Amino acid sequence: MKTKMVITHIVEWLKNYAKNANVNGFVVGVSGGVDSAVTSTLCAMTGMEVMCLEMPIHQAESHVSRAQEHIEQLKKRFPNVNSTRVDLTPVFDSFKTEINLESNSSTVDMALANSRARLRMTTLYYYAGLLGKLVAGTGNKVEDFGVGFYTKYGDGGVDLSPIADLLKSEVYDLGRALELPQSILTAAPSDGLFGDARSDEDQIGASYPELEWAMKAVENGKTVNDFESRERTVFEIYSRYNTANKHKMNPIPVCEIPENLKH
Numbered sequence: 001m002k003t004k005m006v007i008t009h010i011v012e013w014l015k016n017y018a019k020n021a022n023v024n025g026f027v028v029g030v031s032g033g034v035d036s037a038v039t040s041t042l043c044a045m046t047g048m049e050v051m052c053l054e055m056p057i058h059q060a061e062s063h064v065s066r067a068q069e070h071i072e073q074l075k076k077r078f079p080n081v082n083s084t085r086v087d088l089t090p091v092f093d094s095f096k097t098e099i100n101l102e103s104n105s106s107t108v109d110m111a112l113a114n115s116r117a118r119l120r121m122t123t124l125y126y127y128a129g130l131l132g133k134l135v136a137g138t139g140n141k142v143e144d145f146g147v148g149f150y151t152k153y154g155d156g157g158v159d160l161s162p163i164a165d166l167l168k169s170e171v172y173d174l175g176r177a178l179e180l181p182q183s184i185l186t187a188a189p190s191d192g193l194f195g196d197a198r199s200d201e202d203q204i205g206a207s208y209p210e211l212e213w214a215m216k217a218v219e220n221g222k223t224v225n226d227f228e229s230r231e232r233t234v235f236e237i238y239s240r241y242n243t244a245n246k247h248k249m250n251p252i253p254v255c256e257i258p259e260n261l262k263h
Contacts, residue, residue, distance in 0.1 A: 001170055003177045007042065010162050015046045017160055018134060025049030025080075026136045027128045029120055029155070031192055032066030034175050034184050035163065036138040040070070041178045042162055043136050044078040051127055052083040055120045057092045058195035066183050073181060084127075088119050095119070113193035117154025128159070137161040140171050142208060146215045147238060148245025149191070149204065156248060167215075168208035204241065206234045214238035 018025065025048040028040040043050045052074065054067050071083045095115065101108050124135045137158030143149040144164045150156045163171055168189070175185055188199040189208060201207045206214070214235050217226075224235050 001173060003173050006166075006170075007045070007174060007177060010042050011045045014043060014136075014160075014162055015048065018046070018048055021134060021159075023132055023134050025051070025131070025133045027051045027053060027124050027131065027133045028136045029053050029055060029124055029138065030067045030071055030083075031138075032063040032070065032184065033138075033187070033189060033192070034171055034180065035140055035143075035189075036067075037070045037180045037184050038171055038174050038178060039136055039138045039163055040074060040081075041180065042174075044074055044081050047080055049131070049133065050078070050081045051131060051133060052081060053120075053124060053127060054083065054085045055088050055123055056085075057088045057116045057119065059192060060190075060195070060197040062187070062197055063190070063192045066181070066187060069181050070184060086123050088116075088123065092116060092119060109194065113191075114151045114154055116193050117151035117191075118157075121151075121154050121157040125157075134159040137164065139164050140166055140168050142168050142211050142215060145249055146211060147204065147241035148248045149200065149241065150248065151193075152248045155191075167212050169212060204237065206237045210234045211238055218242075 014026070026043040026046075028036060028043055028050065030036045030040055030052045040050065040052050052071050054064075054071065056064055075081050075083060092115070096112070121135075127133070128135045135158045137155070137160065139150055139155065139158075139161060140163055144156075144161065163174075166174070172185065188201065190197065190199045191203070204211070211234070213231075215238065217235060218238070222235075224232060224239065227235050
């Protein structure tokens with residue numbers, strides 16, 4: 001990949017999109033992970049106004065420190081970057097007191113994790129509306145179009161997706177070229193939705209390099225019967241997530257009314 005040219009291409013794409021939309025910049029949620037760090041840096045490179053939001057909800061300390069380190073570095077490098085911290089922990093806790101939690105623990109945990117992401121989306125759009133900016137998404141290609149590892153109307157609720165055509169490994173390539181903090185480049189990827197330091201691999205059961213391999217295998221017409229051992233397991237994991245999460249990746253189904261019923 002021609003990394004520097006890709007960076008220039010994305011920055012120009014962001015600038016053109018924002019100008020055509022008649023807005024003055026971007027709002028980005030910064031989590032302490034490589035995807036949000038790359039996205040916020042690319043937005044900053046446009047020269048347009050960028051608001052970085054840190055939105056902790058019972059967050060692991062390692063996530064908080066990485067997010068703060070990146071934001072401070074970004075503000076030093078780019079005068080067009082501002083930031084604010086919105087502690088959503090009390091909002092989330094208040095929400096929990098008003099809902100029914102009578103279900104099996106794993107179902108409740110997942111529903112609450114998705115609720116965290118949706119609270120953050122609401123916060124991002126509040127600031128975007130307030131400041132006249134676009135919400136920049138931070139999802140990569142494997143998450144957005146491979147395994148659907150994001151929350152519908154949570155981190156999936158964005159105005160534009162600058163890195164969604166990049167595999168996770170390619171995002172890391174950009175991160176190194178953009179000189180992101182080493183703490184971010186070496187940290188295990190994590191969605192940070194459970195209040196602990198569990199990684200994406202812990203949840204999915206496969207690493208991003210493995211998922212990229214499976215994604216390419218599917219694109220090349222391979223099936224589960226073409227593999228054995230660990231490769232077969234990874235292929236099955238990828239296929240299961242891809243199938244289960246199609247509802248996130250495909251357009252919302254619309255019930256089309258026959259013309260003869262309308263007249």
